[in-house]
Every structure is written in structure tokens, then in C-alpha cells.
Amino acid sequence: MAIWEYGFMQNAALAGLFGGLACSLVGVFVVTTGLSFIGVCIVHAAFAGALLGVWLGFNPLAGALAFSLLATAIIGPLADRGEINADTSIGFIFSLMIGLAFLFVGLMPGARTEALNLFWGSILTVGRDTLVFMGAVALVVVAVIAVFFKEIQAVLCHRDVAVAVGIPATAVFYGLLILTGATVTASLQSIGGLLIYALILNPAAAAYQLTYSLKRMFLLSAAFGVGSCWTGLVISYLLNLPTGAVIVIVSSIAFAIAAAISPKRKARKWLKSRTTI
Amino acid sequence: MRMSASSLTYWGKSNSILSTSGLAIKIEDAVVTYREGVALDGVSLDVREGEFVGIIGPNGAGKTTLLKAINGLVKLEKGRVRVLGTEMGRHNTSHIRKRVGYVAQVRNLDPRLPISVRETVMIGAYGRLGLFHHPGPADRQRAQTVLETLGLARLAGRPLGHLSGGEQQKAAIARALVQDPQILLLDEPTLSLDREARREIVELSRSIHESRRLTTVFVTHDFEALPAACRRIIMMKDGRIWRQGEREVILDNGTLSELFAITTDSRAQR
Numbered sequence: 034m035a036i037w038e039y040g041f042m043q044n045a046a047l048a049g050l051f052g053g054l055a056c057s058l059v060g061v062f063v064v065t066t067g068l069s070f071i072g073v074c075i076v077h078a079a080f081a082g083a084l085l086g087v088w089l090g091f092n093p094l095a096g097a098l099a100f101s102l103l104a105t106a107i108i109g110p111l112a113d114r115g116e117i118n119a120d121t122s123i124g125f126i127f128s129l130m131i132g133l134a135f136l137f138v139g140l141m142p143g144a145r146t147e148a149l150n151l152f153w154g155s156i157l158t159v160g161r162d163t164l165v166f167m168g169a170v171a172l173v174v175v176a177v178i179a180v181f182f183k184e185i186q187a188v189l190c191h192r193d194v195a196v197a198v199g200i201p202a203t204a205v206f207y208g209l210l211i212l213t214g215a216t217v218t219a220s221l222q223s224i225g226g227l228l229i230y231a232l233i234l235n236p237a238a239a240a241y242q243l244t245y246s247l248k249r250m251f252l253l254s255a256a257f258g259v260g261s262c263w264t265g266l267v268i269s270y271l272l273n274l275p276t277g278a279v280i281v282i283v284s285s286i287a288f289a290i291a292a293a294i295s296p297k298r299k300a301r302k303w304l305k306s307r308t309t310i
Numbered sequence: 311m312r313m314s315a316s317s318l319t320y321w322g323k324s325n326s327i328l329s330t331s332g333l334a335i336k337i338e339d340a341v342v343t344y345r346e347g348v349a350l351d352g353v354s355l356d357v358r359e360g361e362f363v364g365i366i367g368p369n370g371a372g373k374t375t376l377l378k379a380i381n382g383l384v385k386l387e388k389g390r391v392r393v394l395g396t397e398m399g400r401h402n403t404s405h406i407r408k409r410v411g412y413v414a415q416v417r418n419l420d421p422r423l424p425i426s427v428r429e430t431v432m433i434g435a436y437g438r439l440g441l442f443h444h445p446g447p448a449d450r451q452r453a454q455t456v457l458e459t460l461g462l463a464r465l466a467g468r469p470l471g472h473l474s475g476g477e478q479q480k481a482a483i484a485r486a487l488v489q490d491p492q493i494l495l496l497d498e499p500t501l502s503l504d505r506e507a508r509r510e511i512v513e514l515s516r517s518i519h520e521s522r523r524l525t526t527v528f529v530t531h532d533f534e535a536l537p538a539a540c541r542r543i544i545m546m547k548d549g550r551i552w553r554q555g556e557r558e559v560i561l562d563n564g565t566l567s568e569l570f571a572i573t574t575d576s577r578a579q580r
Contacts, residue, residue, distance in 0.1 A: 199408035199437030
């Protein structure tokens with residue numbers, strides 16, 4: 034196809050590959066543990082940190098990474114210790130981050146173009162440095178999953194059991210949260226702060242509907258994530274639509290289809306009928 | 311139930327070298343508190359190597375917390391816990407847990423959880439394997455043997471969430487056995503099970519203990535669920551050991567009704 038002859042489209046395709054891969058893989062952590070609100074919170078913390086960077090004139094990615102790690106460091110122990118209800122503590126951090134994000138935008142002088150780009154993302158203008166960062170993070174995510182698959186499986190499916198058999202479950206759990214923060218940071222400029230969470234959630238949620246195997250879930254989620262990015266990229270180019278928004282809509286459609294054809298719907302009905310007999 | 315004494319000793323490892331004192335578990339004056347109040351209030355307990363101990367008491371008596379204290383899953387406010395000759399501390403709990411099989415109460419699992427019965431049983435081996443080590447053929451064979459022994463082999467490929475309560479409980483026991491533990495802690499293993507499933511789990515607990523001489527602590531609020539192999543009974547109430555003794559001596563109707571009725575009365579007064 035002629036559209037791949039353009040340099041910016043080649044870069045966008047690579048950004049879609051790296052971003053789609055990393056986001057959809059960390060999405061499996063978020064969906065399987067049922068802690069999707071933690072993911073939302075980390076995304077918005079990264080967003081606020083990046084905006085702080087834009088306002089004060091330092092690298093927005095550094096701000097995003099620092100804020101997402103800070104959010105992880107606060108949310109994790111609060112949720113773990115149960116001193117405050119997990120939803121309440123995460124909601125508190127989430128609203129604080131949203132408030133800070135809008136405060137930083139409000140304090141910025143001038144046209145605020147860079148800040149607005151962080152809202153919607155700019156996958157078509159992604160630079161080489163960002164691509165290298167995204168590729169490195171995607172590589173780390175894949176490597177961590179490959180090397181620590183058994184520990185990740187234990188923590189995602191049976192965290193209490195993982196602790197009881199002597200797996201360093203808390204370290205693994207926090208490692209996964211940090212990985213989520215790094216992924217969000219890497220994809221923030223290309224996908225956008227308001228859209229990135231859909232790319233984390235939708236592919237993994239679609240994969241969750243289709244398989245009972247965690248390995249297959251990772252593979253399906255990655256396929257949905259990268260597929261959504263590339264399909265969205267082509268559609269947005271052909272129809273002259275905003276790329277980030279189209280990517281998110283494509284991933285949402287993929288989830289809707291997966292939910293509609295999910296074998297787990299039948300299993301749920303079967304289990305329900307079995308318990309009511 | 312396809313269970314035999316020999317089938318449970320296939321791995322042939324000895325679990326006899328535990329401590330010089332002959333005690334597998336020694337708890338001294340343990341105090342554990344939650345936000346809701348005191349869960350363990352100065353509990354002291356010795357469990358000998360190879361002993362089968364039953365712990366009974368009403369809900370909220372501290373039974374589960376006692377098991378968690380043995381496995382280092384709760385923080386002690388006061389007191390000491392020695393397991394397999396090692397005092398539980400900040401830095402060695404993970405090491406000790408690898409040698410203790412803990413079967414927690416079965417909770418409602420998400421039936422869509424992406425894990426099969428075989429995979430959940432294999433998790434028992436992961437703590438001992440450690441980071442960077444993947445399970446080999448011997449580990450897989452061990453899991454297969456345990457699955458066959460417990461009658462779960464035909465269900466091995468099924469999603470864990472599709473199993474009945476009794477089958478999930480068996481899978482949890484299988485996971486603990488794959489861990490090759492020196493102590494087995496069973497927390498309400500017959501809770502919410504039907505009569506047949508309950509009988510199977512009780513028989514399974516007895517067989518495991520007898521074939522491996524595994525130090526076993528069996529917690530229940532239902533004294534009828536205690537296997538016959540359980541000779542010593544600990545009665546707990548309000549976070550304390552209320553009474554203990556030989557099964558034949560202590561398990562009479564008067565003591566049991568006093569254990570449960572007194573608690574009911576005292577709660578009603580609060």
C-alpha cells in the first residue's frame with residue numbers, strides 16, 4: 034500500500050506496534066487482577082506528571098514516569114493494607130491527579146499546543162527518540178513476562194496462594210504496577226493521556242473473553258492491541274479522522290465482538306444452571 | 311477415591327528432619343491484632359513432628375489467624391513462632407513457607423479465571439523452584455501423580471473455576487502436596503461442601519497424614535469433620551486456647567455445647 038511509503042506512517046506503524054504490544058500486555062495484569070481502576074489512576078498520574086513537565090519546561094516523559102511511580106507507591110500499600118477501602122484510596126489519588134493535570138494546564142502560558150497533544154496523542158508525528166523509548170519498554174515488558182511467567186501467573190490468579198507457597202508475590206505485584214507505569218509513560222505522547230487507558234483495557238478484556246489460558250490471553254491481547262493500532266491507523270488515514278480516537282474505537286469494537294462470541298458466556302449460564310439445580 | 315498409602319509417598323523424600331526438639335511447631339504467647347480487635351490473645355502451642363492436631367471453635371475464635379501465624383502470613387504483636395526449628399522473622403518467612411503446605415478456605419472463584427486445574431496445582435512447586443527456574447519434567451510428573459492420586463487427572467485441563475467446591479478443595483490440597491511440604495495446614499477444608507465431598511476430603515486428609523506421617527493441623531468449626539486420625543484437639547474461643555486434650559477425653563457433648571454456647575452468650579452480652 035502506498036501509505037506505508039511515507040516516513041511518518043512508517044514511524045506511526047512502529048509506534049502502534051510498540052505501544053499496542055506493551056499496553057495490551059500490561060492490560061492483562063490489570064484485567065486479570067480485576068484492578069482496572071488502579072490502571073486508570075496510573076494513567077492519569079502519568080498524564081499529570083507530563084503536564085507538569087510541559088509547564089515547568091523539563092522532559093514530560095520524566096514527569097510522567099515520576100508521577101506514575103509515585104501513584105503506584107501510594108496506591109499499592111493503601112490497597113494492600115486495607116486501611117482505607119481500595120476503591121476509596123484509588124479514587125482519591127485519581128481525583129487528585131485529574132485536579133493537578135487541569136491545574137498545570139491552567140497555569141501554562143501561551144497556546145498550550147504541547148499540552149493538548151498529551152490529551153489526544155500524536156502518533157503521526159512521533160519522533161525517533163520516542164520510538165526508541167517505546168521499543169525498549171515493549172521489549173522489557175515482553176522479557177519480564179517470558180522470564181517470570183510462572184510467578185506472574187501465580188500472582189494474577191492466586192495472589193494469596195502465591196504468598197503462601199513462598200513466591201515473592203508482593204515484589205512481583207509492585208513490579209507489574211511499575212511496568213504499567215513505564216508503559217503508560219512510553220505511550221503517552223503517541224496515544225494520548227485520555228485514550229491510552231482504552232488501549233490497555235480493551236485488548237486484554239477482549240482476550241479474557243476468549244480463553245481460559247493465561248498464555249493464550251497474553252498472545253490474543255497483544256494481537257488485538259497491535260491489530261487495533263494498525264487498523265485504526267489505516268482507517269484514520271483513509272477517512273481523514275483523528276488517529277488516536279479511531280484506534281480506541283477499533284479496540285472497543287474488538288472487545289464488543291469478543292464479548293458477543295465469548296464461550297465464557299455459555300459457561301456462565303451452565304454454571305448458573307448447575308448451582309440452581 | 312483412588313487413594314492408597316503407597317501412592318502418596320511416591321516422591322520418597324523424608325520429612326523427618328525437622329528440628330532437634332521433636333517439635334514441628336512451637337508458638338509462645340502469640341498476640342495478633344486486626345483493626346477489629348485481638349485475633350490471637352497470648353496463644354501458646356506445641357505440635358510434635360508427625361502429629362495430627364485438630365483445632366475447633368466457633369467463628370471468630372482465632373483459628374484461621376493461628377494457621378496464618380504458623381505460616382508467617384500475619385504480623386505478631388507479641389510472642390514467638392518457631393516452625394521446623396526456625397524462628398519466624400522478617401527475612402525468613404518466605405523460606406519457611408516453602409516447606410509448609412497451606413490450604414486456605416476456598417473462596418468464590420471467578421469461573422472465567424484463565425487458569426487450568428493442572429496449572430493451579432503446579433503453582434505449589436513454584437516457591438521451591440525459585441525465580442529464573444522453570445518447572446522440568448520431574449516437577450510435571452510430580453503434579454501428574456498427585457492429580458491421579460487425588461482423582462483429579464480427568465479434570466486437569468479444565469478451567470479451575472468450572473470445578474465444584476469439593477473438586478476445588480481437592481485441587482488446593484493437590485497444590486499443597488506438590489509443594490512437598492513438611493507441615494500441612496488445612497483451614498476449614500470441608501466448609502460449604504456436600505456430605506459426599508466432605509467425606510472425601512476427610513478421608514483424603516487421613517490418608518495423606520498416615521502415608522507420609524505429615525505434621526497436620528486441621529481447622530474446623532464442625533467437630534464432626536475431624537478425621538479419626540486426629541488424636542489431639544485444641545478448642546479455641548475469643549482468640550485463646552480454651553481447652554485441649556485427647557480426642558476421647560475432650561470431645562463430649564457437654565464441653566462442645568459449652569464451647570459454642572458460652573461464646574454465644576458472651577457475644578449476646580456485649
